[in-house]
Amino acid sequence: MVSKSGFVKFAWQPAHDDWLFALSGTTPMFLPSTGAKVTGRSVATYSRLRDGFDGSASLLTLDHGYAGFTTLPTGAVVYATSGTAYGEGHLEVRNLAMPGMPGLDGSRTYQAAEGSTTVGAGSGTTTSGPRVDELTFPRGRFRHLRMLGARPDPSYGYSLYAFEIRDGASGPDLAREVGATASASSFDAGKEPALAVDGIAASRWAVSRADRPRADSWIAVDLGSSRDVDRVTLRWESAAGRAYRVEGSVDGQQWTELAAWPRPDLTCRGGWLDIDGRAGLLVRGAANPLSVYGDTVVLSDGPAESVLVEALPGATAEELRAAAAHTTPSTQSAQVKAALTDHYLSLFNLSSDSVTTTVTIPGSSAEGIRLYQGVQTVTDSGTAPLAELPAASATLAPARIVLSGGRIPVGLRAEVRDGRTVRLTGPSCRVTVSAQGRSLDVTVRAGRTTTVTVPRAAAYPLADLALARTVFPTAPLPPAMTDPGAAVDGDAGTAWSPGPEGRMVVDLGAEQHITEIRTQWRGGHTPVSQAEFSLDGRTYSGAAQLSARGVLRTDRTARYVALRVTTSATRPASLVALNIA
Secondary structure (H helix, E strand, O other): EEEOEEEEEOOOOHHOOOOOOOOOOOEEEEEEEOOOOOOEEEEEEEOOOHHHOOOOEEEEEOOOEEEEEEEEEOOOOOEEEOOOOEEEEOOOOOOOOOOOOOEEEEEEEEEOOOOOEEOOOOOOOOOOOEEEEEEEEEEEEEEEEEEEEOOEOOOOHHHHEHHHEOOOOOOOOOOHOOOEEEEOOOOOOOEEEEOOOOOOOOEEEEOOHHHHOOOOOEEEEEEEEEEEEEEEEEOOOOOOEEEEEEEEOOOOOEEEEEEEEEOEEEEEOOOOEEEOOOEEEEEOOOOOOEEEEOEEEEOOOOOOEEEEEEEEEEHHHHHHHHHHHHOEEEEEEOOOEEEEEEEEEEEEEOOOEEEEEEEEEEEEOOOOOOOEEEEEEEOOOOOEEEEEEEOOEEEEOOOOOEEOOOOOOOOOEEEEOOEEEEEEEEEEEEEEEOOOOOOEEEOOOOOOOOOEEOOOOOOOOOOOOOOOEEEEEEOOOOOOOOOHHHHOOOOOOEHHHHOOEEEEOOOOEEEEEEEEEEOOOOOOOOOOOEEEEEOOOOOOEEEEEEEOOOOOEEEEEEEEEEEEEEEOOOOOOOOEEEEOO
């Protein structure tokens, strides 16, 4: 995820393929535009050492809605949005002819439920500069016509010298003939919308500077009364729209799409797309079609709408077709979107309120019932876990426990405590409980709670908040200091040497309630240590000295914890482990 000003995107490189999607500069990825304003963010990271898997879950609060993204250890990603702008799910595909480079033979093939298309290198590039677009459509009677943008010029947005409206190729420009008026979503000073219908070739309308990155800017022409029309001519300045719709209306409220530019090379309503055999996309819950315009993919080609996308590396068209037909998870809350991808459960709370909701996850006894952290009940179609999500947040959960061994009875309640322990209650049954490749056969008796701990399985997620977290400083390090990451890597064979006045900082990833800090030193003289706490990583407070045994008990909320070390010993000790609970 990149979310600095002017570069907001959710980047994906399937199977670490640098030559499939364009990631650099102001090129959008999944979001319709890189110019969205971020007003809040929630980020959770997962590591194999601490959580049993590598992944992340992010959710951005934007000026026009919410958008989230999870990354899975399989290389798949999931994108969810409440609908932030026209044209959600924007991807730019690299299409170059570079002999000797796999996948760069000068064309890309796209396959969907409706068929396939092959795009040659360079044919999907939209040239910049002034342009005249003539669009025709079936004759209709409208009073209002408008250009609704979908993709602006990346630098200057939209700007028109003229918006001409006709009935027939040789008909007069009705916008001038009737003295039409014009309005727009925004305009720059001296470039009002009326200048696009004044008949002066040198005058023009342009969106405001602030709205240049906005995809769905518009300009509308009012003919004063309904007229028969069948074509429009748009005379663009250098800021020519890269993609847009022409719409008509009788009342200026309800709009009918009349034409689109450019015309897609492939349109799909089957919910899946294969990109050159290198990446597969599944689109869930979209009313808009999925479209391919040359080397641009738009997964929700239309007005802003709530949608969920699963992006899979290397999936075949047959696999995508089958996956699109599968039953997907659902939630009781309309604000929460859910996806089950490679057996990982992605949940997105696309709202400003905390939500508790039941999730319906499809499954069967024949395949094994997969259980996730927390409480869930076996149903006749799978399981129904209860999920609690803070406002505007996302989470990624692996299947911690698997139940198998015959028919799992409906109504069996399972509370997964961690990666090796589950409590089972409900109807009597005999089941096999599996975790991390190890199994145990157990008997559940009605009216009793059976607690099962799978031997030699790890109790993920581990309680140490510092384990495998990001630490500072990084290279270049101060004199006599070694890498502080050695103190949080879970390896007893590595250690951090702080030097005489060393200080390390651990980023816990999010604000955490801290009750104890514990250090483990080896060799030499154990130094005096102080802990400091911060919410923002800039201002630290609450300095407290650890005991002679290297322990501090506290009651603090912090995201960043600093350990300051003071020693004058000629042979100082090294820190084997810094544990935070």
